[in-house]
Amino acid sequence: MIRVLVADDEPLIRAGIRAVLESDPQLTVVAEVADGRSAVERATAPGVDVVLVDIRMPLLDGLGVVEEVHRRNPALPVVVLTSFGAEPNVLRAVQHRAAGFVLKNCAPAELIGAVRAAHAGDAYLSPAVARIVLGMVAPGDAERRRTAGARLAALSDRERDVADLVAEGLSNAAIGSRLRMTEPTIKTYVSRILTKLGCENRVQVALLVTSACRGRRS
Numbered sequence: 001m002i003r004v005l006v007a008d009d010e011p012l013i014r015a016g017i018r019a020v021l022e023s024d025p026q027l028t029v030v031a032e033v034a035d036g037r038s039a040v041e042r043a044t045a046p047g048v049d050v051v052l053v054d055i056r057m058p059l060l061d062g063l064g065v066v067e068e069v070h071r072r073n074p075a076l077p078v079v080v081l082t083s084f085g086a087e088p089n090v091l092r093a094v095q096h097r098a099a100g101f102v103l104k105n106c107a108p109a110e111l112i113g114a115v116r117a118a119h120a121g122d123a124y125l126s127p128a129v130a131r132i133v134l135g136m137v138a139p140g141d142a143e144r145r146r147t148a149g150a151r152l153a154a155l156s157d158r159e160r161d162v163a164d165l166v167a168e169g170l171s172n173a174a175i176g177s178r179l180r181m182t183e184p185t186i187k188t189y190v191s192r193i194l195t196k197l198g199c200e201n202r203v204q205v206a207l208l209v210t211s212a213c214r215g216r217r218s
Contacts, residue, residue: 002119003030007039007053007065008081013104017052017081020108027115036060044072050099050119055082063098070097077118081111097200100124113169122171125206148212154196162189166202167209 004021006029008014018029030047033039036057043051043065051069055062066078077099099118102111103126114124155163158179165175172186179186190202199205 002027002115003047003049004028004115005030005039005043005048005051006032007034007036007043007051007057007062008032009034009054009057013054017111020111021052021115023108024112024116027112034058036062036065039065040068040072043069043076043078048076050115051076051078052081052115053078055080066098077121079114079118079124098203099201100126100203102126117169117171120171122202124169125167125203125210126169148208151197151208152212155193159189159193159196162186163193163197163205163209166190166193167206169206 004027006014006017006021008017011034014032014034018032021027021029031042033042034057036053037059039051039053039057040060042048051065053062053065057065060068062080062082066080069076069078074097079100079102080098081102081104083104100114102114102124106114106126110126114126117124152160152163161179162175165178170178172183172190175181176183176186181189190205193205194200194202197205197208199208
């Protein structure tokens with residue numbers, strides 16, 4: 001059972017999130033909180049596997065929650081859920097070590113998939129968020145694209161295949177199935193990719209691939 005903490009200042013939103021998550025028999029919402037400070041305190045107490053937090057929260061915003069939870073317990077994944085995806089929150093969430101970023105208008109299955117991915121250590125970058133990042137980078141930041149491309153050039157062809165699929169939000173198991181490789185082998189590749197790119201998590205890899213605007217898929 002995956003135990004989820006939901007942090008949002010709107011009771012109706014929290015109720016809706018609970019209903020969606022608990023439609024999956026492997027997920028349970030163990031607590032709901034309405035402000036960022038409470039989110040940090042409850043998240044770092046025993047009994048929470050994944051934190052799902054809104055960006056705009058009283059006392060401490062969602063990005064502050066991500067940063068503080070990571071400081072206290074780096075192994076606990078925090079997924080950011082927000083309706084404000086068009087703002088620079090995407091980049092800030094990645095920089096603050098969020099395990100995933102999902103828009104509130106996503107399909108229920110996507111929200112469930114994001115929580116499951118975060119719990120598995122795979123992280124998740126919503127395709128909608130990836131398009132937002134691409135829109136932020138493509139029009140006027142050619143230097144960032146060049147830098148991203150140069151960093152990715154350090155990867156072997158197979159490592160790049162894996163990195164591209166990480167950017168699609170696929171789990172290790174799904175990547176292994178796509179590339180006809182075992183899941184432990186994919187985990188080894190992902191670890192190597194993180195080291196080569198100097199990334200702290202899979203979301204940062206996804207952002208880097210998206211920034212490079214390169215769509216080479218196997």
